[in-house]
Amino acid sequence: MESTLRTEYSLATVYLNTASHGVLPARTARALREAVDAMATGRTDQVAGFAKVEEARRAYGRIAGIDPGRVAVGSSVAAHAGTVARSLRPGAEVVCARDEFSSLVNPFHARGDLTVREVPLEKLAEAVGAGTALVAVSAVQSLDGRMADLRAVREAARDHGARVLVDSTQALGWLPLSAAGFDYTVCDTYKWLLGPRGVSFLTLPADGGDLVPAGPGWLSARDPWATCYGAVRDPAPDARRFDDSFALLPGIGTAASLALVEEVGTEAIAAHDEALARRFRAGVARLGYEPVAGRSPIVSVPGLGAATADALAERGVRVSARGGRLRASFHLYNTEADVDRLLEALPVAGRG
Template structure:
């Protein structure tokens, strides 16, 4: 399979095999140029600020298209961890309330809820079965005192994709909110922000941008009265109102969650990178990622590797996770061969995006074979002589 985009459009991608998108992606040249544009724009004073506002509006419109929503339903904060913590702090929890999470969740989706134990809130943790969690598993822990369910669309740990649409259809029959982390899916597979109450995503992974931005999609259907417990000048209707030292009013759209300026270099870069994704088409990207993933899973299985990620295409996205007690060591060995994967926590992870092709898969498999033989030789060398 050929890639959907020429590797020359990225900085340094022609000198390595990048299977690391679950951690971060290589830099798009147009995104790098956009950051440089921002730096030049700063010299224009007021005109520069006007351009910032225009690019921010364009970026929100692009992100909204990717999420199937509207620009006014998108907010930009500093990172996804901040967003999860902000939402956790905004819910009026009472002693005896509970939150439901699961064991395939990234720490950013776990830690803010643990703080709530001090308020008498119970954190219910759903255990995975063979590295998968289903809507049924989650709903079994939901009751009348469950205020919110937090889950990733695609697990950073196992690569399994959750059927969040089915989960949300059930949660809408209750008062329980759904916070969906799309950090490991948005830009790789389709995501619908109207099939959750909140959608959060980082800027620097599958969206092909850089660090510095957390994206929040706010579905207004059940959240029209939901207000943050922190604020800033960007969140209010009139920061210079005559009674600004006595009171304020929140904006009604998603901007009420923004406290100050976003990282404009990131906004400029994200505006360009998301446009690249939209031009190619997320449906095409998803098919490419799933087909190339099937190729990799099939060959790894033939070689005897134990795959954590489901083989069925509808139950995975770009992350393919393989059990390994020495995943971090293996990742380091592959890095010496200019092949980038993520290793640790009992596995190594191969992440496939639109710029990957069958040659990348072949190069990885060849390197894995060399690493295996090298490890076997080292083990043989340690045996006691007869």
Template sequence: MDEFSRFRTHFPVLDQYTYLNTAAWGLLHDGLMEWRHEHDLDYLIGGSRMKIGALSILEDTRNHLGTFFNCPPERISLVPNFSLGMNLLLEGLAVDSRILTLEGDYPSLTWPFLSRGFAVDEISVGEGLEQRISESLSEAPVTVLAVSLVQWVNGVLITPEFLKKIKQRFPQVLIIADATQYAGAFHLDFEDSGIDVLGASGYKWMLGGNGNGFMLFSETAGPRIRVVSTGFNSVNADLSKKDRISFSRRFEPGHLDTLNFGSLNYALGILEDLGMTAIDEYNCALSEKVRAALGDLGMLPSFVSDRERHSMIFNIPEPGGRYAHLKAHDIICSARGGGIRFGFHCYNTENDLDKLIEVLKTGP
């Protein structure tokens, strides 16, 4: 049994279903379940003594994220989820900023700009996407490029390598990236990415469960954004530091849950045990096999089939009855964007793909 086959045995749901829904929720590792049980049992019998002692989990998580993504811990914020972090961030962005986003990108990335009245231009996701992004940045003044590394509906991948080239060509553009559908599925070196602000929730490909997320900041991001949120947790309960709050800690005004962030910390260890390089290679290979198989059935648009790289998310048409047919055969997926969305991860195998193709061939 290889290491990925062994990894799969830690997720009991895979014995019952063909789980292709990581794009909605990542699975719970049995080791993490045991850790969470022990954490809350300690709380049950220890009360505040346990909680105060467990606060070190938060700094352990911050440091672990720094190692995992290659980002100095002092430039990392722990947030309950990406959506809250994004809204706090934009409270500090100059109101005259001009924003470039992608049409149909994740609402928690795009709506906060719109609700605050920022000038927003959108680019459709399709043929020649990267070239059209570059042209748009050349043709009009843009303050912020805000994109998800993986588009949540169709899985189109915007690589960090591309964003690094954009940063080199347009250094004045602040690049904000949502990595919720990317982090944990592929290797990511933040310091080498060209991204200024990267945020993610930890409950999908990171396998950390709900209630945890993070924001990573480049060295030059802080001076360009004036975040005013503050609170007792921002100063680690030291009242003398009221006027000396760092940029990253302004995203942490209130108490953070050691259960949730400890879960993220544990999940980072799970992924590190497998190795992110190995996970990246496994997922890239599986992604190509899925893309080829669905493409052979004529179920993928050409701009997905023809791109150099794709993510772990795929969306096929729903002619009517197909989603119900998949559910009836114990394939767990999601209805998204008028189609059917699948999300593969490193606990999935070619057998899962074979099952999917077999069921698709026998249904609507």
């Protein structure tokens, strides 16, 4: 893994903010430069570009443990969640965790005729009842890195005839997670999957479940290039009929990034990322803080916030602040030295 990463990364800062945006591998930057140059010199090959997006779909299916025929491509989690929201009957109950990321839950609120019930993350499974139509939850919380008990949620939903929508944006790329075990999953790829912003994936049952495509365009056809005029009368038989008109450049870049994730392997990435997070949790506790407990590589530290994040940035250490707390996140391009640099730059509790 180390030799591969040496050829892919040469960071100018201590970047500990993957939960906001991942760092593009060198191969992805090259692919994007070549595509932009082709577009700027009249050599654009859209057919080849779309083939790269199909390559990304297949790679995502392998990483997410699901048949690529159940994977739709789009540009945002919010749009995918909106497709799921459209499928619910008026008055249906949606249960979600409190303080979820807005892109996952706001489409259900925006409907205006659904009952959206927010509960503490640890109470999510027990909150599912006979009237619940859908549970929407992130596998890993963006705010503080807490992980949902997805097995308990799935079992509770099954017992009550509800569907489950999992946002894996803060999980896939480091957490081994099979999308095949859930009705729907959504994922933005610009964080732990290391792609450029602008590509997302929706996974759905083989039969499409209860979903109706929100805005099916020419790409929803079985053979888009042959039938791109007039109504689409022969839609794709698989998840491609739910494809949005995705952005080509991010799609090309995502294919390159997913290839790196597959080469290194999710299990190796998980071991690396979690070890760095453990090192940081232990170190920040020695400084007198109480980080949010857990095993995810997203670590939230109460008592440190935006002012600390700004001061760290001035010293070449990039983190973020969410919910009034410092949030550090560790990925495959980070090292123990990065963790130690962050710890050395933090004030002792009560002295900052």
